[in-house]
Amino acid sequence: MASEVQRGRLGGSEGQPVLHLLVVEDNASIRAACLEIASNMAFSAVGAPDMKEAEEILRHQAVDVLLLNLKIPGGGGMDLLERVKKLQPDTVVIAMTAAASVSSAVEAMRVGAAEYLTKPFALEELTSVLENAGARRQFDLESRRLRERLRSQRGVGNLIGHSPEMEKLYRILSKVAHTSHPVLIVGERGTGKELVGKTIHSTGLHAQRQFTPVDCESLAPEMIENELFGFVKGAFAGAIRNKAGLLATLEGGTVFLDEISELPLELQGKLVRALQDREVWPMGASHPVPLTARILASTSRNLVAMVEAGRFRRDLYFRLNVVNLRIPALRERQEDIPVLAMHTLSKAQRDQYAEKEFPRTFSDDVLRLFLEYEWPGNVRELEAVVERACAVSSGPVVNLGDLPSPLQEFWMQGRSVRRVDLEAEADQDLGHIVSMAEVEKKTILTAIQMLNGDKLKAAKVLGIGKTTLYRKLKEYGLGEGPERDED
Numbered sequence: 001m002a003s004e005v006q007r008g009r010l011g012g013s014e015g016q017p018v019l020h021l022l023v024v025e026d027n028a029s030i031r032a033a034c035l036e037i038a039s040n041m042a043f044s045a046v047g048a049p050d051m052k053e054a055e056e057i058l059r060h061q062a063v064d065v066l067l068l069n070l071k072i073p074g075g076g077g078m079d080l081l082e083r084v085k086k087l088q089p090d091t092v093v094i095a096m097t098a099a100a101s102v103s104s105a106v107e108a109m110r111v112g113a114a115e116y117l118t119k120p121f122a123l124e125e126l127t128s129v130l131e132n133a134g135a136r137r138q139f140d141l142e143s144r145r146l147r148e149r150l151r152s153q154r155g156v157g158n159l160i161g162h163s164p165e166m167e168k169l170y171r172i173l174s175k176v177a178h179t180s181h182p183v184l185i186v187g188e189r190g191t192g193k194e195l196v197g198k199t200i201h202s203t204g205l206h207a208q209r210q211f212t213p214v215d216c217e218s219l220a221p222e223m224i225e226n227e228l229f230g231f232v233k234g235a236f237a238g239a240i241r242n243k244a245g246l247l248a249t250l251e252g253g254t255v256f257l258d259e260i261s262e263l264p265l266e267l268q269g270k271l272v273r274a275l276q277d278r279e280v281w282p283m284g285a286s287h288p289v290p291l292t293a294r295i296l297a298s299t300s301r302n303l304v305a306m307v308e309a310g311r312f313r314r315d316l317y318f319r320l321n322v323v324n325l326r327i328p329a330l331r332e333r334q335e336d337i338p339v340l341a342m343h344t345l346s347k348a349q350r351d352q353y354a355e356k357e358f359p360r361t362f363s364d365d366v367l368r369l370f371l372e373y374e375w376p377g378n379v380r381e382l383e384a385v386v387e388r389a390c391a392v393s394s395g396p397v398v399n400l401g402d403l404p405s406p407l408q409e410f411w412m413q414g415r416s417v418r419r420v421d422l423e424a425e426a427d428q429d430l431g432h433i434v435s436m437a438e439v440e441k442k443t444i445l446t447a448i449q450m451l452n453g454d455k456l457k458a459a460k461v462l463g464i465g466k467t468t469l470y471r472k473l474k475e476y477g478l479g480e481g482p483e484r485d486e487d
């Protein structure tokens with residue numbers, strides 16, 4: 001028997017692929033109803049009355065969503081489910097069962113069905129389950145697409161981003177990685193200076209050797225001196241044995257001098273002599289030892305201005321500035337933002353959730369906000385925002401409501417500016433004047449839509465009480481308020 005096929009007229013919206021649905025149901029009228037409903041949604045739907053035909057279809061075409069009557073006459077519903085999970089593990093399965101066999105629904109969920117429908121079901125119930133399954137599959141596909149894009153967008157080492165600014169950085173980076181010159185890495189806080197330092201080291205000739213950061217900002221000057229130059233026994237009260245300094249022991253390894261501008265002037269002098277003579281004088285030593293480490297330094301301050309002000313040694317600046325690598329601020333390379341955000345989201349999800357969860361993505365508005373925001377804390381700030389949102393959000397989509405309040409406020413302010421602009425335009429064209437009630441209705445509905453239907457979050461973001469929101473929705477003829485809810 002030929003299977004029935006109904007093509008959804010709508011197709012995939014906004015460039016989304018059309019999803020393929022297979023309905024396995026022996027009852028012809030239920031099957032036809034399912035196909036009819038699916039065809040009015042974004043599905044290309046196919047029906048099969050028995051297992052044999054279902055298997056035939058599954059052999060020849062990829063199925064995104066399977067609507068399966070588990071108790072089909074002749075049996076085999078559960079076997080088919082298990083086989084589908086092996087053959088097409090990403091297929092979202094909706095198990096249909098009779099009311100009496102809830103236990104088989106539970107078993108179906110255990111084997112991998114995402115949802116179940118208990119017969120008899122209302123058409124709205126079917127629509128809602130199909131909608132959920134379709135959305136889930138679209139998210140899978142979308143996040144896979146993003147992951148693939150991410151793979152292809154990976155830069156050098158662990159650096160992410162393919163903006164022209166980053167491409168330029170990679171070109172210089174891959175050249176300097178194969179030399180042993182000092183490199184001065186300049187950029188605002190959180191732009192990735194240390195990561196660039198690590199990447200120079202790990203793509204260089206001595207990647208197997210040690211990379212050691214030394215924080216010139218937070219370590220005490222004596223500590224920095226001990227670490228970098230070492231000392232001999234008896235050099236000072238606590239020096240009970242010789243200690244070799246990093247500059248002499250790393251042998252091809254890299255010392256990363258973080259925030260070099262904070263190095264005290266005296267140590268600047270000692271460092272410049274080491275670089276000049278290629279020799280290191282441990283404290284209290286009577287003879288020098290060879291300088292064997294490579295030196296990379298970073299700064300978020302304007303060293304030229306500090307040299308002019310006499311707060312940084314000119315000779316050290318020239319010694320370090322053999323190669324100058326400037327890392328652009330995040331706002332100067334906006335096109336890297338989505339891919340960095342997506343990378344952080346996948347990583348946060350792996351770190352925060354041990355079990356395999358649904359892959360997450362961002363709502364369009366969140367991505368738009370990310371592009372509009374200035375990111376004063378650069379990539380570090382973006383990472384913190386995304387990690388928090390991943391911990392807070394409960395669904396597959398990270399929405400505006402999952403972001404920290406300052407970002408939500410930033411977005412809302414932007415929105416009101418845009419709305420004022422629209423109203424100003426409307427003043428020019430009286431034909432477009434809208435009532436305040438209409439503006440309010442639009443704002444409420446847009447907020448709910450933006451927050452994926454989460455009315456409680458919408459009320460919070462809009463700064464109104466839950467009861468007010470439910471009352472307004474009722475006024476618009478959209479849904480009932482909760483029974484006991486107070487502002």
Ligand SMILES: Nc1ncnc2c1ncn2[C@@H]1O[C@H](COP(=O)(O)OP(=O)(O)OP(=O)(O)O)[C@@H](O)[C@H]1O
Binds near residue numbers: 195
């Ligand atoms: N291009 C990038 N790709 C991937 N991750 C990045 C990138 N740039 C920065 N990061 C990440 O951002 C965070 C901050 O980076 P890093 O510590 O290297 O910045 P920094 O400029 O040295 O910061 P600070 O000035 O505060 O010392 C790190 O978690 C780092 O892994």
